[in-house]
Amino acid sequence: MALILAAPAFAQEPATPPAAPAEKxxxxxxxxxxxxxxxxxxGYRWLTDxxxxxxxxxxxxxxxxxxxxxxxxxxxxxxxxRLFDRMDVRAYGWGGDPYNTxxxxxxxxxxxxLSADYRNIAYFNALPSFANPFVPAGFNERSFDIHRRMADVxxxxxxxxxxxxxxxxxxxxxxxxxxxxxxxxxxNEYAVPTLLRxxxxxxxxxxxxxxxxxxxxxxxxxxxxxxxxxxxxxxxNKGDRTTPLNGQTLVLNKLQQSYxxxxxxxxxxGLVTATPASWVTFSGxxxxxxxxxxxxxxxxxxGNLAVLxxxxxxxxxxxxxxxxxxxxxxxxxxxxxxxxxxxxVEAWTTDRYHDASVALFSTLLGTARQQTSSSPDLQIVNYxxxxxxVMFDATPRITMRGGYRHVWGDATVRxxxxxxxxxxxxxQLRRDVGLAGATFRPHQKLRVNLDYEGGVSDAVYxxxxxxxxxxxxxxxxxxxxxxxAFQFNFRLLNTQxxxxxxxxxxxxxxxxxxxxxxxxxxxxxxxxGEYDHWALRSDASYFSLPFLSPTVSAYRENAHTASGSAGAxxxxxxxxxxxxxxxxxxxxxxxxxxxxxxxxxxxLSLPLGKHVSWNTEWRWYGLGERFYLYEGFRTHAFITGLxxxx
Numbered sequence: 001m002a003l004i005l006a007a008p009a010f011a012q013e014p015a016t017p018p019a020a021p022a023e024k025x026x027x028x029x030x031x032x033x034x035x036x037x038x039x040x041x042x043g044y045r046w047l048t049d050x051x052x053x054x055x056x057x058x059x060x061x062x063x064x065x066x067x068x069x070x071x072x073x074x075x076x077x078x079x080x081x082r083l084f085d086r087m088d089v090r091a092y093g094w095g096g097d098p099y100n101t102x103x104x105x106x107x108x109x110x111x112x113x114l115s116a117d118y119r120n121i122a123y124f125n126a127l128p129s130f131a132n133p134f135v136p137a138g139f140n141e142r143s144f145d146i147h148r149r150m151a152d153v154x155x156x157x158x159x160x161x162x163x164x165x166x167x168x169x170x171x172x173x174x175x176x177x178x179x180x181x182x183x184x185x186x187x188n189e190y191a192v193p194t195l196l197r198x199x200x201x202x203x204x205x206x207x208x209x210x211x212x213x214x215x216x217x218x219x220x221x222x223x224x225x226x227x228x229x230x231x232x233x234x235x236x237n238k239g240d241r242t243t244p245l246n247g248q249t250l251v252l253n254k255l256q257q258s259y260x261x262x263x264x265x266x267x268x269x270g271l272v273t274a275t276p277a278s279w280v281t282f283s284g285x286x287x288x289x290x291x292x293x294x295x296x297x298x299x300x301x302x303g304n305l306a307v308l309x310x311x312x313x314x315x316x317x318x319x320x321x322x323x324x325x326x327x328x329x330x331x332x333x334x335x336x337x338x339x340x341x342x343x344x345v346e347a348w349t350t351d352r353y354h355d356a357s358v359a360l361f362s363t364l365l366g367t368a369r370q371q372t373s374s375s376p377d378l379q380i381v382n383y384x385x386x387x388x389x390v391m392f393d394a395t396p397r398i399t400m401r402g403g404y405r406h407v408w409g410d411a412t413v414r415x416x417x418x419x420x421x422x423x424x425x426x427x428q429l430r431r432d433v434g435l436a437g438a439t440f441r442p443h444q445k446l447r448v449n450l451d452y453e454g455g456v457s458d459a460v461y462x463x464x465x466x467x468x469x470x471x472x473x474x475x476x477x478x479x480x481x482x483x484x485a486f487q488f489n490f491r492l493l494n495t496q497x498x499x500x501x502x503x504x505x506x507x508x509x510x511x512x513x514x515x516x517x518x519x520x521x522x523x524x525x526x527x528x529g530e531y532d533h534w535a536l537r538s539d540a541s542y543f544s545l546p547f548l549s550p551t552v553s554a555y556r557e558n559a560h561t562a563s564g565s566a567g568a569x570x571x572x573x574x575x576x577x578x579x580x581x582x583x584x585x586x587x588x589x590x591x592x593x594x595x596x597x598x599x600x601x602x603x604l605s606l607p608l609g610k611h612v613s614w615n616t617e618w619r620w621y622g623l624g625e626r627f628y629l630y631e632g633f634r635t636h637a638f639i640t641g642l643x644x645x646x
Contacts, residue, residue, distance in 0.1 A: 038074025052633035068095035146176030231257035265291035324359030357614015403435035469495035529564030
């Protein structure tokens with residue numbers, strides 16, 4: 001902030017030199033560099049009436065009306081290099097849009113380097129078809145309208161020197177409201193309003209030692225976390241149950257629920273890289289932390305409630321708990337270059353943590369005697385991975401890659417409520433993966449990258465984990481001329497788990513083609529476009545409640561996405577050239593949830609002078625779903641504003 005307030009002091013031009021003699025002569029000195037350069041875009045956005053579902057519009061688009069700061073980008077350079085040599089400021093999306101950013105960086109050569117970032121995300125999600133037992137009536141019982149604010153500040157001292165101390169701070173905080181379900185037992189489920197509030201702060205500082213043949217980083221840091229979410233209801237709420245229980249209608253008349261969660265952690269990190277010889281490089285990193293969390297929970301409810309099919313007029317719960325988690329993460333690697341055309345890269349990673357916790361529960365049902373119970377718990381997770389890759393430059397235009405990855409681990413976690421094997425469940429992870437790839441440069445204008453990995457698993461944690469799978473990717477770039485370029489991408493993932501109790505089959509395939517045409521650097525005309533086709537197939541067997549009957553969950557999607565824009569310079573006036581751009585994007589899918597989304601746009605820029613232009617834009621947003629007609633929406637958005645440059 002001090003740097004920003006001091007900026008006007010640096011805005012003064014250097015002192016005017018003494019008056020020149022009467023005879024005009026050209027000075028050999030170059031003109032003074034501008035102390036301030038940049039641009040600012042501001043204006044106003046209008047929306048027509050949103051036809052259809054406002055909840056869907058806010059969940060997908062969520063752009064609002066009013067004055068907007070679309071973009072700000074400027075650089076300040078102090079000719080006298082007092083507090084800083086250069087300061088850069090950027091800001092985008094201010095004025096109520098769902099994503100706002102700001103960035104500030106300042107540096108003074110050899111003294112400090114400061115960087116600060118701020119991001120604000122307005123996240124709204126209330127699609128009517130999700131978590132809604134009364135669809136198309138009713139509402140989303142898992143909806144939320146929240147803001148997440150994230151800030152990062154990094155300060156380095158003596159950049160470019162051999163020893164560089166640094167300090168850093170980051171914060172991630174959220175607040176807002178939503179809807180969640182309050183559940184006594186399986187008899188009924190009640191959707192209630194919630195207030196959401198949480199924050200995490202991360203403080204760290206360290207020292208970097210940098211020399212030509214080795215680099216060392218030592219860091220110490222700490223985190224704090226808190227969550228103060230609440231649930232409440234003061235109106236008669238019959239919940240999701242539509243039939244009486246024991247001849248009586250269940251109802252929740254009042255609820256007050258609160259969470260108070262506090263956590264903190266101290267962590268230490270060390271990183272080292274060394275190149276003892278020109279043909280070998282070693283690296284390693286170790287991170288240790290032990291977060292601790294304390295939890296307090298309470299709720300008080302009144303109404304006609306059922307617990308284990310017994311009716312009560314009210315209940316209250318109080319719970320406290322604490323948990324610790326020693327956590328070690330490490331990796332080590334080496335790159336060996338025994339010959340000019342061969343590189344061998346070895347990497348090993350481990351991640352191990354152990355949760356130990358205990359909780360105390362106290363429940364009071366109506367006028368019955370208070371019940372108290374304790375519940376110790378644990379969770380142990382170990383993950384390891386070792387990988388070796390060999391890169392071979394077969395020719396100056398062909399590079400081939402091959403490798404092997406071995407993944408293994410084990411975990412012990414709390415079992416599910418329907419477990420028949422006790423309170424805890426143990427699992428194993430064993431996977432072997434083969435890797436291959438190549439890079440071809442058959443021509444100066446063409447570059448092709450191919451990657452493949454195939455894996456076989458003896459044991460996995462989850463039914464939908466990668467088991468026996470194949471993953472492939474291909475990328476090609478072709479620069480046909482100086483102004484015309486093409487890009488092609490292909491991705492494929494196929495995985496199966498043939499175990500009789502699982503029978504999981506998944507495949508996704510994605511192909512895209514892009515074209516970029518900018519003759520004469522786009523001064524008169526330009527065009528860019530992209531087409532993407534994506535297909536997904538998923539089949540998974542599971543047991544359906546309440547009779548545990550075998551059922552298959554099948555999902556299909558075949559989607560087409562296209563986007564593009566064409567720009568042209570219009571006839572000029574007074575040495576100024578207006579520009580017109582037209583384009584947009586579309587999404588069309590078929591399968592389990594067929595949908596269509598269209599977003600055409602037209603943009604016009606009219607220069608009003610050397611440093612000022614008037615910009616106006618029209619967009620149309622339209623979403624339609626064949627099976628969920630009530631989720632569709634459509635609206636027009638208009639923008640007009642000015643762009644000022646210096």
